[in-house]
Amino acid sequence: MHTRRSFIGQVAATAALSTIPAPFIRASQGRPLVVGSGEHTYECVHDWLVPPDGMVWGDTHGLCQDSQGNIYVGHTVNSSSMRPETVVVYDAKGKFIRAFGEEYRGGQHGLDIRKESGREVLYICDTTRSRVVKTTLDGKVLWSHGYPKEDPAYSAKPISFIPTNVAFAPNGDFYIGDGYGSHHMMRFSEKGKFLGEIASPGKGDGELNNPHGQWVDTRGSEPVLVVADRGNRRIQTFTLEGRHLRTIQDESRLRMPCHFHVRGDWMVCPDLDSQVCILDRDYKVVAQLGDGRENNGKVGSRRSQKRSEFTPGQFITPHDAIFLHNGDILVAEWLPIGRITLLRKVAG
Numbered sequence: 141m142h143t144r145r146s147f148i149g150q151v152a153a154t155a156a157l158s159t160i161p162a163p164f165i166r167a168s169q170g171r172p173l174v175v176g177s178g179e180h181t182y183e184c185v186h187d188w189l190v191p192p193d194g195m196v197w198g199d200t201h202g203l204c205q206d207s208q209g210n211i212y213v214g215h216t217v218n219s220s221s222m223r224p225e226t227v228v229v230y231d232a233k234g235k236f237i238r239a240f241g242e243e244y245r246g247g248q249h250g251l252d253i254r255k256e257s258g259r260e261v262l263y264i265c266d267t268t269r270s271r272v273v274k275t276t277l278d279g280k281v282l283w284s285h286g287y288p289k290e291d292p293a294y295s296a297k298p299i300s301f302i303p304t305n306v307a308f309a310p311n312g313d314f315y316i317g318d319g320y321g322s323h324h325m326m327r328f329s330e331k332g333k334f335l336g337e338i339a340s341p342g343k344g345d346g347e348l349n350n351p352h353g354q355w356v357d358t359r360g361s362e363p364v365l366v367v368a369d370r371g372n373r374r375i376q377t378f379t380l381e382g383r384h385l386r387t388i389q390d391e392s393r394l395r396m397p398c399h400f401h402v403r404g405d406w407m408v409c410p411d412l413d414s415q416v417c418i419l420d421r422d423y424k425v426v427a428q429l430g431d432g433r434e435n436n437g438k439v440g441s442r443r444s445q446k447r448s449e450f451t452p453g454q455f456i457t458p459h460d461a462i463f464l465h466n467g468d469i470l471v472a473e474w475l476p477i478g479r480i481t482l483l484r485k486v487a488g
Contacts, residue, residue, distance in 0.1 A: 173453045174486065180418050180427035181486040182469065184453050188482035189213060189470075192236045195223035197478025202251025203460045203470055206260050206277060210237065211470065214244075214251035214264065215478055227251070227264070227279065232465070234482075240279035244269075250305035250353070250399075251460075253277075256312075256330065263306045267320055272303050274332075288326060288334040299324070305399055307354040309380050310363055317351035317367070325351050325367065327382070338365065338382040343372055346384030353399025353460075356380070357407070359421055366423070368397035370412065375423055386423075393417070393425040396439065403463035410458035413439050416471055416483070429469075429483060430455040443475055455481070 172183040189211070191197050198221070202214030209232035217226055225239035226248035241248065247268025253260055261282060264273045274283040287301040288294050304319030312330030315338060323341035325348060328334055339348050349371030357364045357377075364385065365378040374389035375397055388394070395413035402408075406426075407419040414436045418427040432454030436442050442449075442456050450456065459474040469483040 175429045175453055175483065176427055180429070182429065182483035183486055184430065185482040185484060186450070186452065187447075187479060189228075189230055189234055189480040191215075191221075191228060191478075192223070192239060194221070195225070195228070195239070196221035197475075198246075198248075199459070199474050199476060200472040200478035200480055201249045201459055201474065202265075203462045203472050203480075204251050204253040204262070205232075205462060205464055205470075206253055207255075209465055210277075211464070212251055212253070212262065213472065213480060214241075214248045215472075216248050217245045218477060227262070229277075238278065244273075250303070252306045252308070254308045263314070265303045265305055265316075267302050267304065270301050270303065270321070272306060272316055283332050285328070285332055285334075291334050291336075304351075305353040307356050307365065309356050309365075310358060311380075313380070315354055315356070315365060317354050319350050319352040319370070323348045323350060323371070325354065325365075325378075325382075336382075338378060339367070339376075339384075345387050346376070346378075348372070348376070353397070355400035355402065355407075357400075357402060359402065359405075366400055366407075368399055368409070370396050370398060373397075375409075377423070388423045390425065393428060394419075395433075398458065399460050401462040403467065406463075408461045408463055408469055410461040410471060412457050412459065412474065414455050414457070416455060416458050416461050416469065430458075430471075430481075432456060440474075447477060447479070450479075 175184045196218035198216030198218045200215045204212045211230045213228045224242040226244040227241040228239045229237045244266045247266040249267045250265035252263045262275045271286045300321040302320035303316045305317050307315045316326045318324040325338040352370040353368040355366045357366050367376045369376050377385040398410045409417040414433040415431040416429040417425050457474040460472045467485045471481045473479045
């Protein structure tokens with residue numbers, strides 16, 4: 141029997157669903173929430189990873205996955221949390237394994253992984269202490285580097301240095317983006333020796349404003365350094381020696397790129413302005429997933445909302461995203477209470 145109350149509830153639910161843009165489908169009766177279309181269709185599972193007992197997410201900033209399938213989440217730790225660890229590790233199915241990194245509390249930002257000398261290591265960007273730290277997969281510190289004062293050009297005229305992310309070259313070099321400091325891109329050897337600057341601050345081609353994340357793209361004939369020039373709302377590409385190649389800008393589809401991860405033909409790009417983008421080999425946006433810009437308004441304006449007030453199927457502030465080994469996408473958002481969303485690939 142349909143009561144007046146149940147009828148009103150059905151009308152309200154229908155009205156709420158009508159506000160969701162066409163690419164986003166929230167099915168009724170417990171069916172999956174789906175985002176995207178065609179080849180890039182995903183089931184959206186918010187809060188797929190949750191913190192262990194006693195821990196409350198801070199800003200969930202960084203993600204990576206090791207060769208065994210274990211997933212690493214970097215976060216700043218919420219002030220109400222009873223546990224202080226900033227790196228939380230899960231298995232491929234989302235089961236909690238361990239946590240470490242109390243010393244990066246408040247500053248845990250970029251989190252990347254690579255194999256060196258036969259073993260995998262983590263690179264952690266700590267924005268509070270202005271350092272990049274290399275550790276074992278369980279947190280033992282192997283190397284740490286702050287401001288490159290060993291270089292006369294930097295020691296003579298110090299600049300603000302707040303590293304945000306790291307990218308790795310095939311020859312062992314790596315690149316540190318000074319995203320929250322003075323907007324430089326710096327190059328280091330595999331042993332951690334400072335090799336020089338790739339790009340400096342500005343708005344012109346080859347200049348950067350908040351180089352928030354970067355990736356060495358090896359899909360072409362020559363490796364290319366791809367930079368998320370977030371403050372300038374664009375992507376730029378460089379040779380590994382620093383020669384500017386291209387500027388890619390399309391503010392209607394790519395608004396505030398944060399970082400990158402590549403799997404096969406596709407590059408995933410978390411966009412702080414409410415969406416996750418899929419780019420092709422030419423860095424053209426081919427899919428905009430979970431675009432919540434229309435509901436969210438100005439970037440960051442919904443950060444303080446309660447989780448119950450978030451719009452299902454829409455992102456607020458994607459900060460990092462990675463392809464998992466099985467082709468799914470994991471997304472971390474810049475939110476004071478954190479959120480880790482799984483985009484589970486829908487077979488086409």
